[in-house]
Amino acid sequence: SCGVKVPTKKLKKFEKEYQTLRESQLQQEDPIDRYQRENRRLQEATMRLEQENDDLAHELVTSKIALRNDLDQQVEDKADVLNKELLSTKQCLVETEEEKRRQEEETAQLKEVFRRELEKAELEIKKTAAIITEYKQICSQLSTRLEKQQAATKEELDAVRSKVLSCENCRDLFSPAGLQATSPGRQKTSTEPRDEEKDGLKEQLRELELELAQTKLQLVEAKCRIQELEHQRGVLMNEIQATKNSWLSKTLGSLKSSGGPGLAEPPPVPLSPQDAP
Known part of the structure; x- marks a missing residue:
């Protein structure tokens, strides 16, 4: 733009004059030409709308396909994660049962x-x-x-x-x-039996x-x-x-280490009074 400021009143005046001139031209124009021109304009608008519709439909289909692929990938990833968790849980269950069996045997x-x-x-x-x-x-x-x-x-x-x-x-x-009178070397007497x-x-x-x-x-x-x-x-x-x-x-x-239920303490051995220390 040239940077010239036009007053609003003049713009309204120019618009009014343009509308008047346009109506005058339309009244002077042949109706057939006018209808043909309007028809072409409508056809162009229709084609433009159809093209936009096709573009939107294509974009919608593309979005659906991308969304479906994304959802499928997410589902597959989630399924893989769940399968891994399931396998891990099964392995943990097997190990826990084995540990429980070993603890029971022990x-x-x-x-x-x-x-x-x-x-x-x-x-x-x-x-x-x-x-x-x-x-x-x-x-x-x-x-x-x-x-x-x-x-x-x-x-x-x-x-x-x-x-x-x-x-x-x-x-x-x-x-x-x-x-005192008795000695080992004294002679035997008649008292030997005594x-x-x-x-x-x-x-x-x-x-x-x-x-x-x-x-x-x-x-x-x-x-x-x-x-x-x-x-x-x-x-x-x-x-x-x-x-x-x-x-x-x-x-x-x-x-406690295996998380199993506790066992009751066996009763003490009864001792009889004579066995008690």
């Missing part, structure tokens, strides 16, 4: 081992209790026997003492003066003292054996409890 083995160890421990406890009972009976018998032997020895000693005191020669012989009797009584006394000492030794050994067995029983009970706690800890730890 738990069953642990239960069986614990049951065998428990039965073995119970048998050992019963054997130990029976041995302790037997040794207690032996100790009781030995104590009774010792008391009887002590009483019998005392009676025999009293009898020997009475015999010695009732014999004048023996009484003099066993007195302090007689013991000497043999005294020797026999002394030998019998020594045998009784030896038997009494052996009985006391057996009693002490039996008491020591009872204490040793009671100590072994206490150690065995501690080992049973430690094995039980270890099995429970291992089982609960395995079940």
Whole structure:
């Protein structure tokens, strides 16, 4: 543009004059020519609209095809992702079932081992209790026997003492003066039978003292054996409890790591009063 400003009033005036001139030309023009021109204009507009329609239809078809391809690709991608997730889930399920089966087998083995160890421990406890009972009976018998032997020895000693005191020669012989006067090298006299009797009584006394000492030794050994067995029983009970706690800890730890349900703790082994430490 030339940059000339035209007033609005003049523009309206020019427009009005153009419209008037145009109407005058149209009135002067042949109607056939005018209709033909209008017809051509309409045909051109129709062709233009048809072309636009074709272009829009082509664009629509192209858009649909592109959208369908895009959707198909998205569906395929989503299907691939879902298939991969499904395969991964199946693999995880198989591994979980395998782990569960392994845990069940391990738990069953642990239960069986614990049951065998428990039965073995119970048998050992019963054997130990029976041995302790037997040794207690032996100790009781030995104590009774010792008391009887002590009483019998005392009676025999009293009898020997009475015999010695009732014999004048023996009484003099066993007195302090007689013991000092007696020597190994003195000659045999007519009292040799009495000497043999005294020797026999002394030998019998020594045998009784030896038997009494052996009985006391057996009693002490039996008491020591009872204490040793009671100590072994206490150690065995501690080992049973430690094995039980270890099995429970291992089982609960395995079940927690695999996410399985917990197992109830097995009841403690009932002990009779004589088995209790």
